[in-house]
Amino acid sequence: MRSAVCGVALLVVLLSGVQAFLPVGGGGNTHVTITENAVMKKINEVCKAVAESEGREFKPTGSSVEELLHACLGSATSQVSAAKFHEALNQIYMENSQVDRDFMSSNPHHFNSESFSGGRTLITQGTAAIKANIHKGSFQAARETLGRVLHTLQDFYSHSNWVELGNKEPYPALIRPDLTISNIADLYTPTCSDCASGTCPNQLLPSIMSRKKLTSGYMGLFSASKPAGKCSHGGAADLSSTQNPRGGISKDERRAHNAGLHDTAVSLAMEASLELLEDIRGAAGNKEYLRLMGITRSAVLCFVIDTTGSMADDIAEAKRVAYSIIDSKKGTQNEPSEYILVPFNDPDFGPLIRTADPDVMKAEISKLGANGGGDEPEMCLSGQQLALTGAPASSQIYVFTDAPPKDTHLEKTITALIRSTKSTVSYFLTQKTRSARSVSPQARSGFQLYYDLALASGGQAIKVSKADLPRATDIIIDTSTSALVTILQKARNPGSVEGFPFLLDASVSNVTVYITGDSLNFTLHSPSGVSQSDSAGKGSLAVIQTVGNLWRVQLNSPTETGLWNISIVSTQAYTVKVTGQSATTFIYNFVEDFKGPHPGYAVIYGRPETGLPAKLLLTVTGQKGAEALKVQEVALVEVSGSRVADGVIQEIGGGDFLVTVSQVPEGEFVVMLKGEETATSSRFQRQSTTLMSLSNVIITATVSSTLLPGEDFKLPFTVMTSGTEGTYTITIGNDRGIPLTYDTTLSLVVGVSTASTVIMKPPANTASGTDVTVTIAAEGPGGADSNYAVLRLSVLAKVTDLTPPVCEIVGVSGICPSYCSNYTWDLSVNITDGNGSGIKDISIQQGRGNFSQEAVVDGGITVVRGLYSASCCSPVVTLSVVDKEGNVGKCSYSVERSGGVSHSLSLPLWACLLFSGLNTLPGILPLF
Known part of the structure; x- marks a missing residue:
């Protein structure tokens, strides 16, 4: 369906309201709104069933998504962040919308040109992959596939003649693999009469209607040709609609001649979407279905731990912290929704252990022990790769090690994964004794890599002795919360004398300032003019602790609202970060517009392009819903500099905004948002943590199908540059160790897309539902410019049992x-x-x-x-x-x-x- 959305009151509606679909008749029916309505209706139904099973009422206090989440989780007290809920749903909506770009000319993806068999296969195989993904805990891969499958399913009712044939119910054969699509008009059967005006109420031939033959319109994006007598899709983009029989049977747009057909198509698309969601719910169960939809406590506890011989003390501390968090938060609102553990050594790393059961995680952690390891660095980045691809997006990941990485070739892959997942990585770097492995100058440069990655992710690189490690791990307790927000993040290298203002609002609690660096002094200033220096361990404003290179400043509670400032004096490199706990936050994605019959915006899964305005789709969320918040400023802010690039804000509705920044900072930047809580007029400030920058390199790749165990899979991609032409180095990796075959260099000419292919072959014993994260990186001559693309693919074994029990x-x-x-x-x-x-x-x-x-x-x-x-x-x-x-x-x-x-x-x-x-x-x- 493609008409403009009118004030959609939920989530980031990627294409609606910004020409995602052509606006016709003031309606509000788009793929996104149809999907949204079905998804939210089913979530309400499942939440109600879960509440009944637990002997409690399901009574949201209001109509907002945030209040729905609060009621579904059964949260009587404490703050609940809806950020991950929004993020999960956005993944579904985004992938749904992007079918119009990524598969613009694919007939099966849209049921165009009588491609019924191909379209149904996409739905049934996609649904099987979704179920298998959920069973394996691969929720993001499942959500992305769900978005694409729903788009194709919905297009059947708009692009075929199912509605014209008088059907009032969805077609069950589309989602039931044990049924078949029947009575399809063959290639040589004429289906439509000519319509010179292009707006005839019903062009279908009487013989098609009487015999109930199924057909769909032919779409000619690049050619006007079509089989004799066949219906066209219709519209200006369809060249075949100018050929007899002219016109088209698409019900994408609501017009005078097809208003009833359009409305019925929308209704059936909605019902069919609900049936598909119900089928998935049945296979997953209520609990896992809600996890698929992002209904979960948002905190994830993820440890990546070096298990070599010198790490005995570090492992003991990691165990202590994990046990403490698990025990103290079990049964509370801040109990992690998932626990992840990745051990690494030399030359081994993994496996990734993931569970929602705290007792299972305690048992796995208890098995860890320090053994082996020589004087060489470890496979730390390989372990982080598993964590970044296995943990949900926007996770907090904690790495324990006392050695530099051996696998430094993964640096660009790790950076790409950090940016694509928006996860935060913090490092606990302990010093060795003289009897342990020596640290060479090369190793010290390896340690610097940890500092760079920590800064890129918005995390901390904490250098501390093994004896002092227990005092440093308080940061894990601080950040493993369900409603963590970042208020300020800055870095200086070399150091400088500078003040950093930050705004605290009434919704923020547990405010903590982290400063990392050596040989520095600082002073904290409150809005009322009270000051406290770093020498005062316990003062009128905060409790200050120091361990290694970390200063941990906990503001006293209750915390004064208003504009605070922290002034730092140092000539050496340092970072400063201010965090708190609040339900008021935002999520965002950089996007680019695309053309075609259904133009719109698509998410950029790499760095935005240099020389163009940066565009963001942004969603604001708060305890009482987006309606209680007013966005006043969105800007891109340099982390290592002082430049602020303000954006032009276009409100879409429901807390969703399209932001355009014309002059993007040249260096690395983050997103800064400022606004006001309308009921109290309390001003708030929030900041993203992941560093982003621009690139002249563009990598394009699309996931078109699942992988079969034991069989070659070809993934095509293109690389283009608007900067320096020449030989570009291509690096492709994956988190499952699947062998890859590809060209390691490509010769690029400015402005010309160069095509290439990577071939992968998952082992024959790969389980269905396994997701594979593939990272494609391209680096220009001399390493001056680079970019990446991150894709998630699913492995699905051939399904032979099609009949339900x-x-x-x-x-x-x-x-x-x-x-x-x-x-x-x-x-x-x-x-x-x-x-x-x-x-x-x-x-x-x-x-x-x-x-x-x-x-x-x-x-x-x-x-x-x-x-x-x-x-x-x-x-x-x-x-x-x-x-x-x-x-x-x-x-x-x-x-x-x-x-x-x-x-x-x-x-x-x-x-x-x-x-x-x-x-x-x-x-x-x-x-x-």
């Missing part, structure tokens, strides 16, 4: 009067999977009861006999059954409180979805 209701007992408290009811089911892949999981998707099960063999067929028992106060149940290939069915049952019993099945009598293989499921497991 069967659940047969065999008995119901119990009578439920209107007074329900002391009465119960039972439901008996038999669940089978025939000759399929076998049942993997069974779960209660809706209802607050208990489910027990036992497996028996009856006539050579395994039958799972299940019994669901619940209070009459919980009269509705939906059971989910999933087989090992992710096929899902669903059955529901409801008990009438009047004393009678009735059932309501959403699929044929025994379509049952799947989930857990546990013997007893006490309702739905707790959300976190």
Whole structure:
């Protein structure tokens, strides 16, 4: 669908309101709004089911996304940041929108030119990949694929004649791999009559209508030719629409001649999107579905730990800190949603261990021990690569090591991953004893690499003795919170005498200033004129601690609001960073516009191009929603300089803004936002942490399909420069160790795209759902300029089982009067999977009861006999059954409180979805 969005009240609507789709009739139907409406409706439904299973009410205090998140998590107190929620949903919306750029001329992606088989394959294979990704915990890869799949699914209803044929329900064969698309008009069957005006109400031939033949319009972006008698898509971009039969059957735009058809297409696209989301929910279960959608506590605890022999003290401290955080935050709002551990040594690194269970992480950490290692540097960057690709975006990653990196060739890859994920990496660099490995001048330059990477990510590089390490790790406790915000970040090299102002608002708590550097002095100044120098360990403004090269300044609570200042005196390099805890924050992406039949904006997954205005799509979020905040200033600010480049702000709606910066700083910069909380007139300041800069190099690559285990996969890409021509060095890597074949150099001419290809072959035993992060870097002659592209691909083994399992209701007992408290009811089911892949999981998707099960063999067929028992106060149940290939069915049952019993099945009598293989499921497991 492509009409302008009118004040969308949710998330960063990438293409709407900024010519993502052509505005017609003042409507608000776009791919983004259709997706948004379906996603939010399903989230509300799942949140309500989870709340019911936990015996609590689901009552958002308002209509904002933030209040929905708060109610869904069951947060009675403490601040909840919606940043990761917005970020997760944006990934879906962005990928949905970018199908119009990345696959502009692909008929299957849009169901153009009667490409029904190809379009359906994209949907079914994409859905299988999403389910497999979720099972492996690869949520970002799943979200990106979901966005693309939803776009193709929605286009079916706008680009085909499904609506004209009188259908009032979505076409189930599009998302059911066990069904087939039938009755398609063949290549030689004429389908449309001529329409000279291009605006005829219905061009379909009577024979097509009477025989219910399925067709779609041909799209001619580069040629006017089409098969004789075939319908065109229509519109100015479709050259085929000028050839007889003229006109087009697209319902993208709502016009007078097709208003009813357009409205029906929008409605069916919405319903079809909901059906697809429900299928994925059934396969994933409520808990994992909400994690897919970003409904989670935002803090992630991620350790990358050197395990060589000299690291015994460091490992012991890492264990102590991890145990402390896990134990102190377990069951609280600040409990991490995920724990990640990556050990590294020489020459080994990994594996990445990831779990949402704090007890599992404690057990894994307890296994760590220091052993081996000689006098050589370690595989530290390889370990960081695993962490950056395995952890969710915007994570806090903590690295413990006492040696410089051996794998320095990964520096540009790590920098690219830091920028693309916006994750923050902090290093705890401990000094060795004389008996340990010596540090050569080359090693010292290696340590400098850690300082550079820390600065690039907005983290800290803390140099400390092993004995003092416990005092330095307080920073982990500070930053492993669900609502961490950065207020200021600056760096000076060489040092200088300078003051750094920063604005504190009423929503910020736990304010901490971190200063790293040697031989420096500083003074803290409050808005009311009170001062405290670094020599006062505990003063009227703050408690100051120092360990190694780190100064940790904790402002006293309650903290005075207004403009603070910290003045620093030093001739040596230093960094200063101010953080706090607040639900008021922002997320952003650099974007570029694209042309075509559906023009819009696409996310830049590398550095923005030099010489062009920088454009950002930015979302602001707060405890009471975006409506309670007013954005006053957005600027790009040099971190190592003083230049500030203000942006022109265009409000889109719902806390979303398009910001254009004409004169971008030449050096590395961050995004600075200033605004006001409208209810209290309290002014706030926030800053991004990841350093960004411009480049003359442009790398373009697109993920078009999944990888098959044991088979070659070709990933095409192009490189272009607007700067220096000549021989460019190409470096391509991935986080799974898959062998790659590609040209290591390309000869570039200014303004000309040069095409190349990388070939990869995942091992035959690679599990379905494994995501592979590929980083493509191009560096110009002499290393003067470079850029990168980061892509996530999914591995999907060939699916052979297409049939969902069967659940047969065999008995119901119990009578439920209107007074329900002391009465119960039972439901008996038999669940089978025939000759399929076998049942993997069974779960209660809706209802607050208990489910027990036992497996028996009856006539050579395994039958799972299940019994669901619940209070009459919980009269509705939906059971989910999933087989090992992710096929899902669903059955529901409801008990009438009047004393009678009735059932309501959403699929044929025994379509049952799947989930857990546990013997007893006490309702739905707790959300976190």
